[in-house]
Amino acid sequence: MDRRSFIQLGGIAAAAALAGKSTEALAQDQAASPNRPARNVASPPAPGGQPAVVTPNGSTLPWRVVNGVKVGHLIAQEVDNEFAPGLRARCWGYNGGTPGPTLEAVEGDRVRIYVTNRLPEPTTVHWHGMILPNGMDGVAGLNQRPIPPGETYVYEFDLRHAGTFMYHSHFDEMTQIALGMVGMFVVHPRAARGPRVAHDFVLMAHEWKIDIGASRPDPLAMNDFNVLTFNGKSFPATEPLVVGRGQRVRIRLGNLGPMDHHPIHIHGLNFKVTATDGGYVPESAQSPQTTVLVPVGSTRVIEFVPEEAGDWAMHCHMTHHIMTQMGHRMTPLVGADTRRLDQRLTRVLPAAMTMGQTGMGTMGAMQMPIPENSVAMRGSPGPFSTIDMGGMFTVLKVRERPTAEDAATWYTYPPGTTVERADAQRMQADGIDTALGPDAGER
Amino acid sequence: MRIPFTTLISGVLLTGCVSTAIHNDLPQVRELARTSVPDGVVEGEVNASTDSQVLQALRQPVDVDAAVRIALAGNRELRALFREMGIARGRLLQAGVVPNPVVGVEFLPERNSRFELRVEYDITGLILAPASSRAASSEVDAARFRAAAAVVATGLEARADYYSFVAAEQKLAIAQQALDALAAARDAANAMRASGNAAEFTADVQIAAYERARVGVSEAELEVAHRRETLTRLFGIAGGEVIWHSSGSLPEAEHQLSVPDRVETTAIEASFALKEQRAHLEALGRQAGMASTAGWMPEIVADVHALLGHPESTETNSLGDDWRFGAGVDVRLPIFAQNRGMAGALSAEFDAQMERYIGTAVTVRSAAREARNRLVSAHARVRLYADVIVPAQQRVMEQALLQYNAMDLSVFELLNARREQLDVELARVETLAEYWTARAEFESVIAGALVHTREGAR
Numbered sequence: 072m073d074r075r076s077f078i079q080l081g082g083i084a085a086a087a088a089l090a091g092k093s094t095e096a097l098a099q100d101q102a103a104s105p106n107r108p109a110r111n112v113a114s115p116p117a118p119g120g121q122p123a124v125v126t127p128n129g130s131t132l133p134w135r136v137v138n139g140v141k142v143g144h145l146i147a148q149e150v151d152n153e154f155a156p157g158l159r160a161r162c163w164g165y166n167g168g169t170p171g172p173t174l175e176a177v178e179g180d181r182v183r184i185y186v187t188n189r190l191p192e193p194t195t196v197h198w199h200g201m202i203l204p205n206g207m208d209g210v211a212g213l214n215q216r217p218i219p220p221g222e223t224y225v226y227e228f229d230l231r232h233a234g235t236f237m238y239h240s241h242f243d244e245m246t247q248i249a250l251g252m253v254g255m256f257v258v259h260p261r262a263a264r265g266p267r268v269a270h271d272f273v274l275m276a277h278e279w280k281i282d283i284g285a286s287r288p289d290p291l292a293m294n295d296f297n298v299l300t301f302n303g304k305s306f307p308a309t310e311p312l313v314v315g316r317g318q319r320v321r322i323r324l325g326n327l328g329p330m331d332h333h334p335i336h337i338h339g340l341n342f343k344v345t346a347t348d349g350g351y352v353p354e355s356a357q358s359p360q361t362t363v364l365v366p367v368g369s370t371r372v373i374e375f376v377p378e379e380a381g382d383w384a385m386h387c388h389m390t391h392h393i394m395t396q397m398g399h400r401m402t403p404l405v406g407a408d409t410r411r412l413d414q415r416l417t418r419v420l421p422a423a424m425t426m427g428q429t430g431m432g433t434m435g436a437m438q439m440p441i442p443e444n445s446v447a448m449r450g451s452p453g454p455f456s457t458i459d460m461g462g463m464f465t466v467l468k469v470r471e472r473p474t475a476e477d478a479a480t481w482y483t484y485p486p487g488t489t490v491e492r493a494d495a496q497r498m499q500a501d502g503i504d505t506a507l508g509p510d511a512g513e514r
Numbered sequence: 515m516r517i518p519f520t521t522l523i524s525g526v527l528l529t530g531c532v533s534t535a536i537h538n539d540l541p542q543v544r545e546l547a548r549t550s551v552p553d554g555v556v557e558g559e560v561n562a563s564t565d566s567q568v569l570q571a572l573r574q575p576v577d578v579d580a581a582v583r584i585a586l587a588g589n590r591e592l593r594a595l596f597r598e599m600g601i602a603r604g605r606l607l608q609a610g611v612v613p614n615p616v617v618g619v620e621f622l623p624e625r626n627s628r629f630e631l632r633v634e635y636d637i638t639g640l641i642l643a644p645a646s647s648r649a650a651s652s653e654v655d656a657a658r659f660r661a662a663a664a665v666v667a668t669g670l671e672a673r674a675d676y677y678s679f680v681a682a683e684q685k686l687a688i689a690q691q692a693l694d695a696l697a698a699a700r701d702a703a704n705a706m707r708a709s710g711n712a713a714e715f716t717a718d719v720q721i722a723a724y725e726r727a728r729v730g731v732s733e734a735e736l737e738v739a740h741r742r743e744t745l746t747r748l749f750g751i752a753g754g755e756v757i758w759h760s761s762g763s764l765p766e767a768e769h770q771l772s773v774p775d776r777v778e779t780t781a782i783e784a785s786f787a788l789k790e791q792r793a794h795l796e797a798l799g800r801q802a803g804m805a806s807t808a809g810w811m812p813e814i815v816a817d818v819h820a821l822l823g824h825p826e827s828t829e830t831n832s833l834g835d836d837w838r839f840g841a842g843v844d845v846r847l848p849i850f851a852q853n854r855g856m857a858g859a860l861s862a863e864f865d866a867q868m869e870r871y872i873g874t875a876v877t878v879r880s881a882a883r884e885a886r887n888r889l890v891s892a893h894a895r896v897r898l899y900a901d902v903i904v905p906a907q908q909r910v911m912e913q914a915l916l917q918y919n920a921m922d923l924s925v926f927e928l929l930n931a932r933r934e935q936l937d938v939e940l941a942r943v944e945t946l947a948e949y950w951t952a953r954a955e956f957e958s959v960i961a962g963a964l965v966h967t968r969e970g971a972r
């Protein structure tokens with residue numbers, strides 16, 4: 072079993088297939104390793120043939136059904152998260168990761184969720200967007216006593232409404248949310264709504280401040296977030312979304328970052344926002360979009376049918392959110408004549424290099440020595456050249472036969488469909504003369 | 515005309531004799547100071563031109579040992595002190611001289627005795643001469659100790675001045691590098707300004723910082739010139755035509771510092787100041803003793819006389835024409851003048867000198883402790899720089915470069931890091947010079963010099 076089929080089948084089914092153990096044995100394992108994907112529920116959880124949600128780079132929480140109640144266990148703990156190759160940091164999360172495992176259930180289910188606190192300070196869990204008894208809402212002080220370190224509290228409530236929700240700590244919110252105490256909570260409708268979808272993804276946006284060379288996010292940061300993630304990963308660590316051309320795709324976007332809203336943009340298609348954490352958007356109110364703003368503390372569900380195969384970029388459109396650990400103290404030198412400076416620097420600091428005279432796009436390819444555990448200005452190899460983006464960026468891979476595709480391969484371009492150097496004869500025939508002045512384009 | 519001529523003749527005669535004696539004193543001074551002093555320093559007539567050995571030595575790059583050798587050969591004050599050993603020598607010669615007899619011859623034409631010869635001799639002077647000589651020989655000892663002390667002190671000064679000079683050269687090089695770093699910052703700001711990336715302000719700040727730093731380099735240049743002149747004076751180089759060079763930078767200090775035990779005792783035992791004062795005390799004691807002896811001793815003058823002819827003879831009455839002899843003794847009784855004033859004065863001088871002697875011992879002990887403290891402290895600081903601070907600052911520099919590469923530091927901050935590193939280098943050189951100076955001082959104290967510790971090499 073490879074990653075592709077894992078993504079295709081969804082965490083639950085794939086993990087069960089991987090494990091191949093008896094349900095009993097798995098149930099015993101569960102307490103010891105709570106962060107393993109679901110195994111005691113082997114079939115898609117949603118009725119009506121609705122596909123299970125897939126959390127790229129993440130997992131789904133396993134339930135154990137006890138007397139008709141879905142019982143789950145979240146462990147709040149410190150986790151070691153690799154944001155991208157070369158950058159790890161100690162974060163706080165659930166069941167070994169941040170975001171925590173996706174909770175996935177069906178409208179009308181009763182859930183009982185145990186929360187064990189292994190953090191050094193109290194915590195709670197708030198079920199963001201859900202309508203439930205007030206005492207289960209998880210706001211420390213207001214609705215409950217905070218869960219002290221080392222203790223396990225239990226939440227139990229009915230999932231009255233279908234929708235795309237989230238969960239997060241509601242104690243020491245600034246610190247705990249900044250350090251990653253967040254996760255998604257998907258409630259499928261009892262009966263499928265709208266057109267059937269072939270793929271159902273969950274992407275949670277988050278932002279972090281991890282100083283270059285540091286290995287723990289700064290929970291005090293209010294500005295200057297320099298690591299932007301989908302499901303805890305920055306590009307190129309974000310797993311691509313492989314979908315079939317002409318197939319309906321649903322992506323559930325959530326944002327529990329500390330400060331910033333993210334305009335998420337997808338290339339090569341348009342989509343409609345079908346739901347928020349407040350409920351379904353009536354079809355009459357859905358408008359076609361290519362970018363959807365996902366504000367802090369809300370979810371946006373989009374659906375689309377891609378008509379063009381290829382590797383399509385999907386990213387936040389704030390340019391600084393597609394950078395990873397961009398240093399902002401660099402000396403701006405675009406367009407500067409630095410020959411004198413270069414000469415001087417060679418004498419004063421032979422190892423130092425003047426940067427940025429011609430812009431910064433090629434720096435990712437330079438691979439200059441930088442501090443340990445940092446990925447500043449590190450591009451990643453693309454099929455044509457270095458991809459200089461990082462951060463909140465992933466690739467939507469639209470394929471003819473998505474199940475047969477290896478998610479790691481790049482799109483194969485049909486001949487004559489890529490951009491090439493302009494042919495001189497053709498330029499002449501088309502009346503293009505590059506020797507003309509700046510206004511040549513307008514003639 | 516006559517008198518100067520004779521004075522010159524006798525002077526030359528006396529000098530010839532005394533300069534031989536200085537030649538004999540020099541090996542003893544060498545042994546006392548445990549230093550080789552060339553014979554040339556007391557040879558021949560005093561000459562204003564620079565010693566040829568000194569000129570020879572200055573053609574090579576000068577290291578610290580060469581600096582000491584040159585100073586010992588060329589320093590005029592030291593050479594003067596060697597010559598001055600001749601003063602004590604001369605006084606010693608003078609003191610050992612026994613009284614001359616007084617010879618009187620008389621013609622007595624009014625009498626028939628035609629001729630009278632009388633020889634008088636100061637017997638007291640003869641008796642006191644050896645004691646006087648002993649007192650003077652103590653002063654010769656004192657002069658030798660003084661010269662040995664000057665040898666050690668000159669050696670110390672040469673080392674300390676040399677370290678200051680080399681440190682000044684190194685500090686100038688560092689200041690120039692710091693200026694270069696500021697020039698790079700200025701160039702960066704100008705490039706930013708010219709390309710529209712920065713306000714006039716950014717460029718002006720960097721230009722001002724660069725121009726300010728040029729003053730520092732200028733001061734560092736003056737310091738090098740000053741330290742060079744200090745050494746040139748010490749070397750006794752007559753003209754400014756001699757361009758000499760140091761052999762390089764200050765050596766690193768050894769890892770472990772070994773300080774001998776019983777530093778105070780060693781310093782006391784070796785102290786030339788104490789030895790000199792003791793010799794002086796001995797001389798004073800002898801002079802006082804002699805004065806008091808002379809005071810109580812009757813002044814005896816014996817005389818022998820011979821007479822040709824009879825004193826009663828006249829031209830008409832010749833009573834004889836043969837030789838007659840007689841003798842006599844004059845005794846001046848010390849009834850009123852007993853030389854008490856002189857003896858008392860000398861005795862008081864002795865007591866005063868004794869107080870100073872004890873005071874010097876206190877100073878020597880204190881100076882020994884202080885020299886050791888400075889040495890130990892300077893060594894600890896030098897090692898702290900070498901083992902901890904310089905590597906730490908090096909790591910700062912390396913990390914600054916990585917942060918700069920990651921665009922997390924501006925070029926100005928990067929160059930600041932370089933300047934901080936140069937600041938540390940500057941402090942390290944200063945401390946190293948302080949250490950070598952402290953070490954020279956400590957070794958001089960142990961060798962018997964009375965050292966007034968310097969305030970480092972800054």
Ligand SMILES: [Cu+2]
Nearest residue numbers: 333387389392
């Ligand atoms: Cu964004």
